[in-house]
Amino acid sequence: MTQKKTESNIVSDKFRKDALDWSLYEKAREYALDYMKTVLDRPVFPGKEAIEGLENFREDLPDSPGDPHSILEKLHRFGSPATVAQTGGRYFGFVNGGVIPAALAAKWLVDAWDQNAVLYVTSPTVSVLEDVCEGWLTDLFGLPEGTAAGFVGGSSTATLCGLAAGRDHLLKAAGWDVSSKGLFGAPEIRVVLGAGAHSTVYKALSILGLGKDRLIKVPTDEQGRIRPDELPELDSRTLLILQAGNVNSGAFDPFSEICAKAKDAGAWTHVDGAFGLWAAASHQLKYLTAGMELADSWSVDAHKTLNAPYDSGIVLCRHREALVQALHMSGSYIVYSENRDGMLYTPDMSRRARAVELWACLMALGREGVSELVEDLQRKAAYFADGLRREGFEIPNEVCFNQVLVSCRDPELTKRTLSLIQASGECWCGGAVWKEEPVIRISVCSYRTTLEDIDRSIRAFVQARKEAGQGNK
Ligand SMILES: *Cc1c(COP(=O)(O)O)cnc(C)c1O
Numbered sequence: 001m002t003q004k005k006t007e008s009n010i011v012s013d014k015f016r017k018d019a020l021d022w023s024l025y026e027k028a029r030e031y032a033l034d035y036m037k038t039v040l041d042r043p044v045f046p047g048k049e050a051i052e053g054l055e056n057f058r059e060d061l062p063d064s065p066g067d068p069h070s071i072l073e074k075l076h077r078f079g080s081p082a083t084v085a086q087t088g089g090r091y092f093g094f095v096n097g098g099v100i101p102a103a104l105a106a107k108w109l110v111d112a113w114d115q116n117a118v119l120y121v122t123s124p125t126v127s128v129l130e131d132v133c134e135g136w137l138t139d140l141f142g143l144p145e146g147t148a149a150g151f152v153g154g155s156s157t158a159t160l161c162g163l164a165a166g167r168d169h170l171l172k173a174a175g176w177d178v179s180s181k182g183l184f185g186a187p188e189i190r191v192v193l194g195a196g197a198h199s200t201v202y203k204a205l206s207i208l209g210l211g212k213d214r215l216i217k218v219p220t221d222e223q224g225r226i227r228p229d230e231l232p233e234l235d236s237r238t239l240l241i242l243q244a245g246n247v248n249s250g251a252f253d254p255f256s257e258i259c260a261k262a263k264d265a266g267a268w269t270h271v272d273g274a275f276g277l278w279a280a281a282s283h284q285l286k287y288l289t290a291g292m293e294l295a296d297s298w299s300v301d302a303h304k305t306l307n308a309p310y311d312s313g314i315v316l317c318r319h320r321e322a323l324v325q326a327l328h329m330s331g332s333y334i335v336y337s338e339n340r341d342g343m344l345y346t347p348d349m350s351r352r353a354r355a356v357e358l359w360a361c362l363m364a365l366g367r368e369g370v371s372e373l374v375e376d377l378q379r380k381a382a383y384f385a386d387g388l389r390r391e392g393f394e395i396p397n398e399v400c401f402n403q404v405l406v407s408c409r410d411p412e413l414t415k416r417t418l419s420l421i422q423a424s425g426e427c428w429c430g431g432a433v434w435k436e437e438p439v440i441r442i443s444v445c446s447y448r449t450t451l452e453d454i455d456r457s458i459r460a461f462v463q464a465r466k467e468a469g470q471g472n473k
Contacts, residue, residue, distance in 0.1 A: 011065055024068050029108075031076040039088045040448075042081075043425025050081035089446065089453035090427035095247070095275045095403075097307040098446030106360035107309050110353050117151070117351040120339035127340045130355040134340075136362055137314065140281040140370060141300075142293050148320040150327070150345030151355045154313035155274035155299045160204040161315040161347065162297030164326040166239050166268035167208055169296075169319060173236060173266075179325065183209040192216045192234070193241040194226030194253060198272055201241055210239070222435075223251035223398055228258055236266030244289055244298075245276020248432050248441060250381075250403030252276060256291030269295035274313075275445070276401060278305040281367075282374040288400060297323070305374060305402070307447055308361045312354050315345070373447055377402040380454060381444040387458040393465075396434055404442040405434050408465055414438045416468035417461070426460035427453075 018024060056078045086096050115123035117130065134149035152158050167189065171178045174187040191210050193201060195217045202212050219230045224246035234240060240262050242253040255271070262269045271277070271292050277300040280289040292298070298316040302308035317323040324344045336344070343349050365373060381402045385395045394407040406429075408414040418431045418440045432441040440461075444454075 014065060018068050021068070024072070027069060027072055031072065031080070035076075035080050035083075036087070039085045042085055042088075044085045044088060044090050044428040045422060045425055046082045046084070047425060053078040054082050084428065087446070087448065089448040089450055090457050091446065092427060092429045092442040092444060092449075092457070094430055095304045095443045095445050097304045098448045099309045100307045100361045100364050100447070102364035103308050103357040103360040107357050110356045113353065115353045117342045117353045117355065118349050119341045119343060120337040123353065124339070126353040126355060127342060129353075129359045130342050131340045133355045133358050133362065137300075137316065140362075140367065141277060141289075141298070141316070142280055142286070143298070143316060144293065144318050146318075146320065148317045148323050148345055150315040150317075150323065151342065151351070151358070152313045152315060152346050152348070153311040153354075154303070155198075155272065155301045156200040156203065156313070157347065158299030158301075158313040158315035159198075159200055159270070159272055160207060161323065161327060161345075162270045162299050162317060163201075163204050163208055163210075163239065163241070165297055165317050165319065165322040166270055167210065168326045169322040170237060170239060170268055172325075179328075187237065189237045189239055190216060190232075191239045191241070192218060192232060192267075194218050194220050194224075194243060196220045196224035196226070196246050196248075196251075197241060197243060198247050198274070201272055223400075224249045225251045226253045226258070228254055231258065234262050234265040234267040238262070238265070238267035240267050240269045242269060242271050242292070242295065243276070244271055244273035244279065244292060245401060246403075247274075248403065248405060248434055248439070249397035250276065250401035251398070252279070252288040252400070254291075255289060255295070259291045259294035263294050268297070271295045271298045273298055273300045275301060275304040275443075278370070278374050279401060282371045282378075284371075284375050285378060285401070302358045302361065304445060305377065306358075306361055306365075306370070307373065307445075309357050312358055314358075376447070377444050380449055380451070381442070383451060384442060384444060384454045384458070387454065388461060391458060391462050393461065396437075396439065402444045404444070405432070406440040406442060406461070407434075407437060408468075411438050413465065413468055414440060416471060417465045420464035420467050421460055424460050424464060427457035 087098050115126050117126045120127040130151055137149055138147040150161055168178050170189050171186055176186045206212050216232055218226050220226055244252050259269055279285040296318050300314050302312035303310045327347055378401055381404050382399050385399045385404045388406055389395055394409050396407055397405040408417050415438050430441045432439055
């Protein structure tokens with residue numbers, strides 16, 4: 001029986017019509033421009049009214065299809081005001097970067113392409129741009145020629161991939177194929193890391209079956225750097241994890257004292273360089289990462305220091321086969337090609353084309369621009385720290401990179417000052433615990449930040465501390 005031609009589906013018909021409704025995309029652009037024009041002046045953290053506006057989203061799933069113009073309007077009306085103004089100049093929370101204009105514009109174009117970065121055959125453009133970025137990053141960071149790169153969502157995943165490659169590589173050398181035999185009964189490998197390792201490293205180790213409680217935690221110095229004199233004997237059953245940029249102090253592990261030794265011992269070294277690896281691309285700051293090029297794998301974020309849009313993490317691996325072996329899969333319909341197939345280097349299969357925005361960032365900056373951007377963040381962090389010191393705040397870290405820790409010399413006062421800063425809308429910083437004391441944590445991470453932004457933020461710090469002190473009496 002032949003299928004009778006029927007009236008076509010209402011939804012598909014509607015979407016086919018909407019797809020050619022150029023005014024819809026014009027509207028999206030208008031809202032985006034409106035947002036970008038006001039983001040510099042609005043409160044950095046949304047006020048009460050904006051947050052309350054979010055309640056408008058808490059409704060039942062509509063029964064019938066909606067009008068795209070009204071959907072967009074609703075998103076802009078209630079969504080935009082309750083965002084965090086991190087693309088402005090006074091956002092210093094976490095280690096969140098701004099967004100480079102060429103990359104944002106490229107992202108809009110990429111969104112229209114809606115490519116799947118999985119294979120060459122799903123997008124030759126993305127495959128080539130990934131290939132190009134791989135080479136450029138290898139060069140910028142001074143890594144060994146032939147280093148492989150996988151483009152993932154962030155450093156959490158990048159670290160997972162690097163450590164997976166390391167685990168598999170060490171066990172393979174010990175005669176154990178972990179991908180087929182699993183970890184039960186495998187020869188033991190030791191995991192050595194600094195006491196200041198990022199929480200995502202622990203998460204990766206636990207996912208990989210390496211456990212969080214059987215690690216060798218090496219004591220760190222007063223800045224959170226791993227102490228080379230406290231390292232255990234390294235051997236070919238050791239997975240060593242180092243750090244370029246402590247998430248609080250910004251400090252770098254002493255790679256030159258450790259990496260060569262680890263390499264000679266046959267250990268696998270992974271460097272978590274989520275934001276700090278970019279120091280390697282700066283003329284003045286690359287001394288901080290000297291020696292890390294002898295490691296085996298590295299994780300880094302472009303959405304932090306480089307100011308690429310989210311979500312842009314990269315795993316880099318000296319041993320291409322080890323990375324591919326750890327992440328490989330197959331299926332009869334998967335056609336690997338002579339060209340770069342992105343999925344070989346990532347845990348995901350389908351992925352958005354994030355390397356395109358990374359490419360746009362690197363094109364927009366060039367080698368000199370990357371260097372300048374990184375140095376500028378460091379200089380501004382130092383300026384921030386100096387200004388706060390002059391106002392009587394204590395800065396308990398050496399400001400070697402873009403991180404500044406701040407204390408009011410009284411734990412309760414520090415905590416209250418921080419909440420008042422956060423509520424002020426003048427700037428936004430997070431908090432942390434540093435040497436068992438609460439601190440305010442500043443990350444200067446956006447090209448958008450000016451010295452005026454910093455002066456204004458320092459005034460907000462002073463005002464908040466004053467109010468916090470008064471509240472005490
Ligand atoms: C941000 C950060 C991570 C996690 O990166 P995501 O991109 O958020 O997954 C890991 N390590 C360090 C040192 C970081 O700063």
